[in-house]
Amino acid sequence: MIRPSNTLIGFLNFLTLLASVPILGAGIWLAHRASTDCEKFLERPLIAVGVFLLVVSLAGLVGACCGVSWLLWLYLLVMFLLILLLFAFTVFTFVVTNKGAGEVLSGRGYKEYRLGDYSNWLQKRVNSSSNWNKIRSCLVDSKVCSGFASKYLNDTVNEFYLENLSALQSGCCKPPDSCNFTYVSPTVWTATASSGTTDPDCLTWSNDQNTLCYNCQSCKAGLLDNLKGDWKKVAIVNVIVLVVIVIVYSIGCCAFRNNREDDAFMGWKRRP
Structure with a gap:
């Protein structure tokens, strides 16, 4: 029986998996259709983000719903690194945009x-x-x-x-x-x-x-000056995303603990 935390993690990663498809598709489309340097500048980040979301969401989905502990552990490791990266980037954004005005x-x-x-x-x-x-x-x-x-x-x-x-x-x-x-x-x-x-x-x-x-x-x-305003908006969004990811990470930890308990229970049942 799949526990509630595993079900929730699986559902969230299924939504992320769906979101990764149009992002990846947009990057591939730009790679073939981009005609300006501005458009070409966007193609690689979009493809990288799309592939990253696709791989991570698959790991979380399979790890949570199929009881694959090592995949869920890998998913949690990536999420932890992402939390650190987002936190560092948010602090950096506030620091570099602190100076300057018209x-x-x-x-x-x-x-x-x-x-x-x-x-x-x-x-x-x-x-x-x-x-x-x-x-x-x-x-x-x-x-x-x-x-x-x-x-x-x-x-x-x-x-x-x-x-x-x-x-x-x-x-x-x-x-x-x-x-x-x-x-x-x-x-x-x-x-x-x-x-x-x-x-x-x-x-x-x-x-x-x-x-x-x-x-x-x-x-x-x-x-x-234009970038400064945009980065401050991005930093605020990052804070919100960071809170959401921390919540998802906490639920993921519960799902991982459930997997470990299930693995231990199955191992105990197999004993002669």
């Missing part, structure tokens, strides 16, 4: 962002040429600035300055205010005799719609 400008509806305000670890990631080239490709593919240009196309300069721009729009799609460029349109600005050049981003800016400020420090800072 600078409020007088008479502007948007903020501006400085790369030096963010944690050194995040700065190193975006200052890596190989990393930034992939990120830049994703930003171009997602049409962050083309949509921005269309949305504010009819704004006068005063109207534009009062717009509530996102961190990516402010950092990547326009030059920093310190450059004192003359506004023509949201993504077209001209340098004047009074334009400042102390900020390296002023020299990096280009009116070419595929360049703009994608290579600027302000764009990297805007991305980090």
Whole structure:
């Protein structure tokens, strides 16, 4: 007779097994259909997560429902390591996203962002040429600035300055205010005799719609500010997931104990 804890673990792992199929399928589909660096960046993590969930859920399902103790022990070991990993990642996320915020400008509806305000670890990631080239490709593919240009196309300069721009729009799609460029349109600005050049981003800016400020420090800072908000949301979700996994792990321990007791009972019955 299957105990309640074994039944519950089996049911939960059956649900996880079902969830792993579309995740794995999405990764395989991207591997064959991805045409951009941004899409290709997602395929391997999706396949890895799908395979991991598939293998672990099968081990938990068979171990709990079929009384295979060594499989259930392996399942619990993986769950324990996952708990440690999630805990460490959650703490790390809160630490690296603790620094950094946009600078409020007088008479502007948007903020501006400085790369030096963010944690050194995040700065190193975006200052890596190989990393930034992939990120830049994703930003171009997602049409962050083309949509921005269309949305504010009819704004006068005063109207534009009062717009509530996102961190990516402010950092990547326009030059920093310190450059004192003359506004023509949201993504077209001209340098004047009074334009400042102390900020390296002023020299990096280009009116070419595929360049703009994608290579600027302000764009990297805007991305980090956006990432900071997303990572904090992920950290909160991780805390919830961690609580759920700890509960499942506790139930799994009960199921493992049941298996051991059943094995001991069967061994006792076989004695002459």
